[in-house]
Amino acid sequence: MPNNILIVGATRGLGASLGALYSKEPSNHVFGTTRSSSPETTSSITWLTEIDVAQPNVGQKIVSQLPPSTKLSTVIITAGYFGLESFDSPDWEKQVRMYTTSAVGPVFVVHHLVKAGLLVESSKVILVSSESGSITLRHEEEGGGNFGHHASKSALNMVGKLLSLDLKPKGIAVGLVHPGFMRTEMTKSVGFDKYWDAGGAVTPDEAAQSLASFVDTFDISKTGEFWAPRGPGDIGTAEAVLGKGLPTPLQLPW
Template sequence: MSSKVLIVGATRGLGASLRKLYTSKPSTHVFATTRSDKQPESQPHVSWIQNVDLTKPDVGHKLVSQLPSSLKLSTVIITAGYFGLESFDTPDWGKQVQMYTTSAIAPVFVVQQLAKAGFLGEGSKVILVSSESGSITLRHESEGGGNYGHHASKTALNMVGKLLSLDLKPDGVAVGLVHPGFMRTEMTKGVGFDKYWDDGGAVTPDEAAESLATFIDGFDISKTGQYWAPRGPRDIGTAEPVLGAGLSTPLQLPW
């Protein structure tokens, strides 16, 4: 049976790796979004959706207006994100607004528009890429404070996902929150986290995409509204200090 996958934020990092992974499956067609107004290079099994900017109020409308009217999506993965580095001494209003908008506001409008337009239905899966940094329980004094917008916007996203799961459960649509892993991306390098890649067990986006796709295969309505780390605790430095030893993979994360 063929499947239709929508990847929001498909041009780089985890989104690009997911796009490559899903298009390698002959029975899967990917609808991939880009912020650009230029058509990316044509690829087999990919339909590009342009001008999809998660910082704009019309993002949901812009997206659904470019999808085929008869489309039924099996999976939607919202991967797009922004990380603006902050400290207690240098909080940044603009960075925080962009992080909250991208991570926690835009997904509501994207998912709501997809549902209302009939692109989601019984058996559809919506995966919101969050982070273990959004877990209040896992925040530990060993890590200190700072990065307010990044951490708190992921916590807000977790609440958004939980609420969406309640709204969409009657329609048979499952909504999941995931920490895909600590990744070796331009985003983490851009905030200086590349110095933690080796000690922190960072993986490539391709590796994270493989484990995430496997998790999505087994994700269904019985897990809707839950928060998971498909790769387990291996790259979550506070997991064992807070939750103890012998943790499972995948790992259900605490809020």
């Protein structure tokens, strides 16, 4: 199968870095989504415009802009939104947006790609989650709050597991990944930049390299599993919960 790669959320952060990385390889044809009505200027990527993963028609709009004969080898859904909250100030609209973006939209993207024949046997679907979605790894020292962010990632993990069961008979592998704690505008916007150094945060380019290497080895034997391609280094509770001497990549608990 030709290396046709779709990156949902390709204009910034990890998605932009993945697009740049994959498009360097001449054998790859990279499709990237943007919420803008105008294509981005990156000529090496074929842009799908006006794509918002939080909208009900996201799957139809993606399919309508892909050539009907396209067979996608890899789909990576990186789109995300982080709205800061606390117990004293929960935010209904932020939570709805986080759940919709993280855990509702991907179902409709994958559904429409499969039904249109764009995802086939040996295709891979990678859903970008977060270690914050692991209930097992959540430690009392980290406290509560940020309900929508953490719980929407837990919901995404369940979505990925369910999709893996639906798609395994078709030979389509579905993986969940914690790409790493990243130095992005999203983490900065919620004040997490103060933890970048102590938390081992990496650039999106670094996270993209390790994620792409993991995707290369990911196959149907790992479908439905939750992994940290960069290992335990930036997961503050990993050793306390899982023990010392943890491997890289690291399979994460739900």
